[in-house]
Amino acid sequence: MDKYKLLELMINTANSSDVTKLRLRDWNKIIRWEIEGESFYWSTSKEKFNFTEATEADFIISCTEDTLDKIAHKQLPFFMAIWGTGDIVFKGSFGDAIRLGYIFLNDKRKRKVIFISHCWLNINTRFPGGAAFPGADTMIIRTLLDSDVGIIQMPCPEYNCLGLEKYDYGKIDGEQLRNCYRRTANDVADQIKEYKKLGYDIVGILGMNPSPSCGVEITKGKGTMLGTSTDTSEDSNSGVFIDELKLLLKENKIYNVRIFGVRRHLTGENGNEARIEKLKNYLGK
Numbered sequence: 001m002d003k004y005k006l007l008e009l010m011i012n013t014a015n016s017s018d019v020t021k022l023r024l025r026d027w028n029k030i031i032r033w034e035i036e037g038e039s040f041y042w043s044t045s046k047e048k049f050n051f052t053e054a055t056e057a058d059f060i061i062s063c064t065e066d067t068l069d070k071i072a073h074k075q076l077p078f079f080m081a082i083w084g085t086g087d088i089v090f091k092g093s094f095g096d097a098i099r100l101g102y103i104f105l106n107d108k109r110k111r112k113v114i115f116i117s118h119c120w121l122n123i124n125t126r127f128p129g130g131a132a133f134p135g136a137d138t139m140i141i142r143t144l145l146d147s148d149v150g151i152i153q154m155p156c157p158e159y160n161c162l163g164l165e166k167y168d169y170g171k172i173d174g175e176q177l178r179n180c181y182r183r184t185a186n187d188v189a190d191q192i193k194e195y196k197k198l199g200y201d202i203v204g205i206l207g208m209n210p211s212p213s214c215g216v217e218i219t220k221g222k223g224t225m226l227g228t229s230t231d232t233s234e235d236s237n238s239g240v241f242i243d244e245l246k247l248l249l250k251e252n253k254i255y256n257v258r259i260f261g262v263r264r265h266l267t268g269e270n271g272n273e274a275r276i277e278k279l280k281n282y283l284g285k
């Protein structure tokens with residue numbers, strides 16, 4: 001394959017991906033390729049690559065025809081040729097090199113993520129007696145690891161607003177507590193927006209039933225935490241953090257992110273298999 005055909009293959013591969021459109025948005029550049037004494041020009045207007053006439057370039061990519069062949073045929077990741085092996089000499093801003101690295105992405109990531117309540121991974125933030133595992137809920141985490149999703153650990157709202165061992169429980173007025181939870185939820189909503197903007201597959205948000213903060217279908221003690229009641233029975237409702245997160249997603253016009261809960265496991269309780277099955281069902285959909 002000659003040099004032009006190899007560059008054309010790269011353009012066609014990139015332009016055939018919907019994600020390329022997202023990555024080229026508002027990024028109008030002229031790129032000059034220097035391949036063994038010959039120059040070729042690309043433009044990135046209208047959210048796709050095109051060959052263009054010789055003109056002043058924003059940056060220059062130099063390599064041998066052999067390197068170009070390997071990149072075009074996905075035997076060498078574009079960014080690794082700059083950053084790792086040095087097979088490409090990139091004359092321009094590093095931000096542009098990284099942008100192209102993502103456009104010509106060639107690695108194992110599946111671009112699929114799940115947001116999970118903090119204590120699935122770090123059980124130390126749980127209430128006294130709430131840890132049936134030494135460090136993480138290994139059954140839940142192994143199930144997630146086996147499903148090839150990237151795991152995003154949300155901050156623990158109770159840690160953020162009440163302290164590690166929740167010494168401020170009952171000391172903060174309900175409205176103030178909600179505001180603090182809202183600020184914590186806002187960081188998560190911002191992350192969700194960013195992942196969505198770049199077309200990542202968000203499997204969902206995994207809360208923890210029946211937490212008064214992170215419960216999704218069931219809560220327990222929400223009123224106790226907010227100072228509005230002393231009832232600690234289980235209720236078919238979501239926790240305060242999940243309430244605020246739902247509101248923020250709606251305000252940001254993000255409607256299609258699933259929020260689901262799995263029950264925490266306590267020492268001596270049965271039903272471990274059932275909750276893992278429930279999680280697998282969510283992951284399979």
Ligand code: SF4
Nearest residue numbers: 118119156211213214
């Ligand atoms: S607030 Fe949420 S993350 Fe923190 S311990 Fe409770 S359920 Fe876990």
